[in-house]
Amino acid sequence: MAGERGKKKTNILVWIVLGLLILALGGFGATGFGRSVSTVATVGDREITAQQYFDALRNEQARLQEQTGQTIPMQQMALFGIDRQVMERLLAGTALAAEADRIGLSAGDAQVARRIRETPAFGGIDGTFDRDYYARALQNAGLDEARYEQTVREDVAREILQAAVVGGVAVPDAYADRMAAWIAETRDVTLATVTVPDLPGGPTAPSEIDLTAFYDANPELFETPERRTITYAWVTPDMIAAGIEVDEGALRDLYEERATEFRQPARVLAERLAFADMEAAEAARAAIEAGETTFDALVTDRGLTLDDVDQGEVARSDVDDAVADALFALDQPGIAGPVETPLGPALYRVNAILDPTEVPFDDVRDDLAIEFSADAARRRIDAGRDGIDDLLAGGATLEELAGETDMEVATFDWDPTGTAEAVGIAAYQEFREVARAAEEGDFPELASLSDGGLFAVRLDGVTPPTVPPFEEVRGAVETAWQTDTLRRRLTERAEELARDPSADIAVTPEVLTGIARDAVLENTPPALIDRIFEAEPGEVLAVEGDDTRAYVVRLDAINAADLTAGDGARLRDAVVERTRGELVGDLFESYGQAIQGDLGFTVDSQAVQGVQAQLGGAG
Template sequence: MAEERRKKKSNAVVWAVLALLILALGGFGIGSFGGSLSSVAEVGDREITVEDYGRALQNEQARLAQQTGQNLTMAQLQTFGIDRAVMERLLAEQALAWEAGQMGLSVGDAEVAERIRATPAFGGLDGGFDRDGYAFALRNAGLSEAEYEARVRDDVATELLQAAVLGGTESPEARVDALVAWLAETRDATLATVTVADLPAGITAPTEADLQAFYEENLTRFETPERREITYAWITPDLLVDAIEPDETALRELYEARADEYRQPARVLAERLAFPDAAAAEAARAAIAAGETDFDALVAERGLTLDDVDQGEIAADDVDAPVAEALFGLEDPGVVGPVETLLGPTLFRVYAILDPTEVPFEEARDDLAAEFAADAARRRIDAARDEIDDLLAGGATLEELAAETDLQLGSIGFDETVIDGIAGYDEFRAAALDVTEGDFPELETLSDGGLFALRLDGVTPPATPPLADIRDAVEAAWQADTLRRRLSERAEELAAAAELPGTPETLAGLGRDARLEGTPPALLDALFEAEPEAVFAVEGGADAAYVVRLDAVNEADLSDPETAELREALIASQRQEIATDLFSLYGRAVQARAGFTVDQQAVQAVQAQLLGQ
């Protein structure tokens, strides 16, 4: 079904939509940093304000969170140098804006106004520019219209400067041709696989002396990991829910609060097509009735798609009374109207009629009870946090903690391979690896809202068990290493004799990006480094090696459409690389000419506030 687009009459909903404009502005709305500091840096006569720097850091946090799925803290941004990269970008932007000002580059009010009107964030519910929404978004972002419009003017001027600097950037034809020739070159080859069947003595068994020697040469390979004996006390919502008795009154209140989920009024799925005047709407309706056209054709004639006119689910309360009367007067799907709306005379096509539905309390009770218990468990854990902290601060042991609170006592022999129970939580694993003997237990939080504290009772360092205890594992490792070595040696012998065992496979037109299933990447690399007619060996895995003969080197076919497409892509890529390097050098030169200063005290003040968020 097409994406839902409902028209709501409620002012609250309209303003909620307008509030979302702030998000579309790329993170506008950072709080005031207070104090007497107003800027973090200056480039020429231009300032980078503390709000600009803080907003840029927060935007970068949001961008990285969207890319990686992880919310990086301010401390992590500092560790990775992202805070410095943000500052360098802001300095470069202001340097270019300064240069544009020095050169007298600017644009008029008409261009600024056009840019603002074209900004999707300032679009109203009807798709046009929303003057009130524009003012509302800037006000909540802490910007005046004059400030924002000055920024737009600077951005456009900087774009003009960038276009002037990079306008003549071209990629050298000779370089592109050389790259195309190299990338599009292909190889024909013959590939033979060397297996156990090609070994004269087949699989051999190790002697006790072989195993003992192999064991002694690879002691660390058979080490057991460090084992940490840990006592812990923990509680999670899941551990508490069974002890929580649902309150019937609260469950019914929760059911009523979710009435929109459990009770759905009659609804229709409809599409809407507005007309400039009543005559056009009536004519269209008559043409549909006469079978001369249909709703789909009318939509197409207007240059629209069905997604453009789809309104999703509509309940009677969602629309004005005349529209509701027309839509819900149908017994079967069909076209109704024209109906007068804010957009003008309108035809609606109802393509589905949904009956009202209701899930009785009795059917929803189990789900509500589970939700109620989980929420109550989380609140109970949160309420106990201060008491548990106080007990730990007072010197209580984990055993005493378990006796006096909801926390449950447990112990675990922990290493990095253990993932059961509490060891399945990343927070516990990190704490268990970090704790040292003698550390006092500290209260930590789990990802599901649970709490835990732990104590390290002892550490068993990594150790290699006696050979007798791990003989099977040692023999399996010896077999794998020995077989790999023997197959590789046999492949080298066959290659030296220019022999290809078994049933060789003919491979034609192999490109540098080819994928030969089951073979190592080194095989293709070696193939493109070899001379024609060369026969060479390539080591494979534990059960195969390869003998390869290079039969032909095929030069790039410049008339091939794929090669031509590759050439165009390389031209664009090279042009972009040259442009990036050129503009980076230009920006640094401008920055040096303008002169700049960075107020580290102000930078640290901004970062300190964001560290606490």
């Protein structure tokens, strides 16, 4: 574990370099889709390769994951139409590159060189362009300089073309003023809340006639969902793990295999600052010891941050012998070096010294036994898969499987709407998908569960949605009647007060000022804000709530915003920027589609599906 942490910074740097390269190339074969040269689409005489499409999909998948914090599988991307959006971007970019060629638009060598020098991934230790970093980064990404520089040249040419097409787009002042004014307007209101104690007589008890009439008028409120009677046979690692015999020798072998988790060598928390030569490094150390500067100041003077020089936890095995000798010669935090490193002479600052640690076998024996049993159970289930398949192919019933294998069988009525709490096998997404698609008469087929288990289902019958007899749902009917009646009576009471503010209703009004369109008023429905912004000054409105309250609101004032300074001015600028972005996007999309129409384009749907299947398997 210490070794992994010691390499943490190096790994992060490698992935940053590769990530920036992939983004800079817009999907230029850097992720290894089998190095395929197959074509998924063409625009004119230009091709979009399977590799480009694969990389573009994966980049979009990574962007969505960063944005949402969740892994978005290929199937879900396709469901949302993201795959089509990615293809449309590739088609548009290829069309623009072709158009740039057609009109003789090209980026000069100086522009290409400047773009490459400005790419952060090619910066050396001091952040400036480093020719060796550049060569190594391209080599690690599987690219040669000529191909990469040609790609950069095409990217710059496309950007020049884009700027020429949309450079004159402007947002009319009148539109920006009106839109910003509409967004920034606020309202002052007087609000009164009508609650159940304000109703004459309070809640009322329903008669039997009331309940039956409500039941007859609202049958959908009491309808039970479809029920599917499912018989299933299943086995999971947890179901058989307890019966797995645990071998003590195997547990000790497992402990030794994972020794890095339980034994950590001595480590230091260190930072490294490299210098151009040993003389400079020695001078820096002398200045620190003389109190003329500090390690922090040296880092800042180089234009770096402490994160840039942080090495994390470093064990002796993570570094060269000379570096290790310098670091572990210290008996307390301090400066080590200078010492030669792959980046040149460097000073290290050791911030903490961590003693070696070891977790004894006996302390983790029970945890290892659980893992051993679970793994053995998974392997036992997997080994029995073919036998179970053969039994099903031979006509064995699910009940017979339970008698001849580790599987258990059960029958239950399943609610496919998901309104009931999912427990047992119903908690598995794999089961729900199979059970929802099953049809009466289907032969059971073996399927896998996410934890390594197996299952098969048989649909015994389907009970359609039904409305139970009144007596079976009488309690639910009374509850729903009371809710509906209270909501209606509260709204009527609020309407009475809105018509006649002097009515004998003891409510205390509240004055609210500066209400914005996106405001959220506590304990009020969203419709209240909408009604406030629809009202005219002085107008009094009744607004429905729920079965506990309704509202009476009077609009007292409409407040215009000052768009010339402060938040108002910033809002207007944001409106202009957003609107221009939308106009630019629409114009450029239309331009790209026109070019595609002139050049002609094709999309190989079979090749596209193959790439998507590959990404689905990779994910």
